[in-house]
Amino acid sequence: STFRKLAVFEKPGDRVMVAMSGGKDSYVMFHLLTKLVPRLPFAIELVAVHLDQVQPGYDGAALRRFLEASGQRFTYSVVTDRLDASQTYCSLCSRLRRGILYTAAERLGCNKIALGHHRDDSLETFLLNLFYSGKLQAMPASYRTDDGRFEVIRPLIECAESEIAALAAELAFPIIPCNLCGSQENLQRK
Numbered sequence: 001s002t003f004r005k006l007a008v009f010e011k012p013g014d015r016v017m018v019a020m021s022g023g024k025d026s027y028v029m030f031h032l033l034t035k036l037v038p039r040l041p042f043a044i045e046l047v048a049v050h051l052d053q054v055q056p057g058y059d060g061a062a063l064r065r066f067l068e069a070s071g072q073r074f075t076y077s078v079v080t081d082r083l084d085a086s087q088t089y090c091s092l093c094s095r096l097r098r099g100i101l102y103t104a105a106e107r108l109g110c111n112k113i114a115l116g117h118h119r120d121d122s123l124e125t126f127l128l129n130l131f132y133s134g135k136l137q138a139m140p141a142s143y144r145t146d147d148g149r150f151e152v153i154r155p156l157i158e159c160a161e162s163e164i165a166a167l168a169a170e171l172a173f174p175i176i177p178c179n180l181c182g183s184q185e186n187l188q189r190k
Contacts (some may be wrong), residue, residue: 012042017110019101022048022063022176025167027118029156031171033114034070042098047108051100062174084091105150120161 018033020026033046048067052060105113117139126138140155156164168175 003004012044014044014112015104015108015110016044016046016112017101017108018046018048018114019116020048020063020067021116022050022060022174023116024165024173025118025156025161027066027171027173028164028167029114029116029177030070031167031173033155047110049099049101049104049105049108058176060176063176066174069187102145102150110150112151112153114153114155118156118159118161118164122154122157131162 016033018026018030020030028047030048037044037046048070049062050067051061073188101113103112122139126136129135129137139154139157141157142151144151
């Protein structure tokens with residue numbers, strides 16, 4: 001029900017790139033968006049995009065089958081080959097992922113990018129910003145990129161992670177475990 005509160009589509013012709021990591025959040029977001037789109041009073045298009053981050057032990061076969069069944073797929077690989085052993089993956093991964101997603105959105109003709117961040121992500125970001133930057137800032141539900149090309153939306157921003165996990169389990173999505181996030185010691189988010 002909180003998903004419906006966010007007016008993520010306000011005009012016909014939106015082409016929305018749905019970032020699919022293979023985690024519970026992106027599966028649930030994709031599932032809900034595919035249920036919402038047919039109910040809109042105007043036409044929009046969803047384009048699912050998966051970024052293969054070359055994680056140790058990664059096997060994206062189940063996600064690839066899921067996306068192929070939906071008729072939508074895009075893959076690209078980077079991340080771990082850009083770091084030495086002493087660096088954490090998080091900041092580089094985030095910057096590279098964002099840049100690659102923006103490039104993919106432009107190439108695919110998308111004007112919006114949907115990310116699967118939820119309420120818990122926003123609260124953790126708020127605390128990280130408060131403790132490490134002295135800022136009172138969380139993740140916004142939507143924002144325009146600095147260059148003005150895309151609107152980034154977070155349709156799940158008011159949803160609790162526990163509710164997302166419960167729905168993902170109930171629908172038995174083929175979740176890809178993340179072996180990078182949280183795998184290194186002394187991370188600020190921990």
